[in-house]
Amino acid sequence: MTHTIVLLPGDGIGPEVAQAARAVLEKAGAAHGLPLEFSSHDIGGCAIDAHGDPFPDATAEACVEADAVFLGAVGGPKWDAGGPRPEAGLLALRRALGAFANLRPITLFPGLEHLSPLKAERASGTDMLIVRELTGGIYFGDKVEGDENASDLCSYSRQEVERIARIAFDAARGRSRRVTSVDKANVLATSRLWRNTVIALRDADYPDIELDHVLVDAMAMKLIERPAAFDVVLTENMFGDILSDEASVIAGSIGLAPSASLSQTHGGLYEPIHGSAPDIAGQGKANPVGAMLSAAMLLRHALGQEDAAVTIEGAIAACLSDGIGTGDIGGSASTHEVISAVCERISA
Numbered sequence: 001m002t003h004t005i006v007l008l009p010g011d012g013i014g015p016e017v018a019q020a021a022r023a024v025l026e027k028a029g030a031a032h033g034l035p036l037e038f039s040s041h042d043i044g045g046c047a048i049d050a051h052g053d054p055f056p057d058a059t060a061e062a063c064v065e066a067d068a069v070f071l072g073a074v075g076g077p078k079w080d081a082g083g084p085r086p087e088a089g090l091l092a093l094r095r096a097l098g099a100f101a102n103l104r105p106i107t108l109f110p111g112l113e114h115l116s117p118l119k120a121e122r123a124s125g126t127d128m129l130i131v132r133e134l135t136g137g138i139y140f141g142d143k144v145e146g147d148e149n150a151s152d153l154c155s156y157s158r159q160e161v162e163r164i165a166r167i168a169f170d171a172a173r174g175r176s177r178r179v180t181s182v183d184k185a186n187v188l189a190t191s192r193l194w195r196n197t198v199i200a201l202r203d204a205d206y207p208d209i210e211l212d213h214v215l216v217d218a219m220a221m222k223l224i225e226r227p228a229a230f231d232v233v234l235t236e237n238m239f240g241d242i243l244s245d246e247a248s249v250i251a252g253s254i255g256l257a258p259s260a261s262l263s264q265t266h267g268g269l270y271e272p273i274h275g276s277a278p279d280i281a282g283q284g285k286a287n288p289v290g291a292m293l294s295a296a297m298l299l300r301h302a303l304g305q306e307d308a309a310v311t312i313e314g315a316i317a318a319c320l321s322d323g324i325g326t327g328d329i330g331g332s333a334s335t336h337e338v339i340s341a342v343c344e345r346i347s348a
Ligand SMILES: NC(=O)C1=CN([C@@H]2O[C@H](COP(=O)(O)OP(=O)(O)OC[C@H]3O[C@@H](n4cnc5c(N)ncnc54)[C@H](O)[C@@H]3O)[C@@H](O)[C@H]2O)C=CC1
Pocket: 013, 072, 073, 074, 075, 076, 077, 087, 090, 253, 254, 255, 256, 271, 273, 274, 275, 276, 277, 278, 279, 280, 285, 286, 287, 288, 290, 328
């Protein structure tokens, strides 16, 4: 059976890293006898330019019908001056797919601990999974724009918190059975609902999981101070967005970090955690590894192709340990050179 994959390259470095994802999917697909069919659609700033809409109907229809969706990145200064925002297209996509569970693994590549700006003894042993709620919270609440006053509503239901907490607890069962829930329960009502709901679920259904709670400001410090202490980190939409960019630096660069956004109704959305990086777009400097690791997550989570996913991950690890990487991790290779080097190392 042919699997249909929608590619949404988007803006800035988005097309450069989407090309990387497609290249490894094609190579691993061929190596493992997987028929994959690709189609590309507009989203974000390029969709505003072409259609006046950051999430055109044709894109939405293709995404909800696909087996999986890969996104490069959206946004850029061109669209910051006013009018529709590219980022609104990405939020609409996540909502349309019901992609509520954003998994952001942060791991050190074996033998490449020196990529981390942290001292080796601090970074060593880092292997965490950030589980970020992705379709609720302040990014999705009612907004009031204004020059004098403005507001963004942050709202969560118990059902939304329980649904994402279950993902985190289930993931912890396949790891070290430890979940750290991050909130701001000393100040925010949504965080008190969050904390109470997480505790109740653990007590009822996951008594085998060790659970602790850390306030988000302290977590920003502890992540850097002792990253190896964390296993599964469960948090809400905005906190997870911020903490995962911070955590990505522990492994060496935001360009290395992948994500999968899982849904109960669709095959999910796969994207590197970085944005459109306008400062390096079009220069062959974009690190394609986060995108390629996201492609591996697509094979694993959307298509159930664990072997093909491992093939891509192994090829990336081999390429990095052979010293082939982009400038953000101290290498001298271009985006294309990294893509070629990874593809050369892919075999069944
Ligand atoms: N998922 C998405 O589509 C996201 C979109 N954005 C949008 O992207 C635009 C730029 O946002 P920024 O705050 O600059 O964040 P960014 O993540 O695009 O870039 C932050 C820094 O990391 C570097 N960087 C990012 N990805 C890299 C890669 N693959 N290889 C090497 N270096 C990389 C950039 O050069 C920049 O110095 C904004 O319009 C923002 O709204 C931001 C985050 C996520």
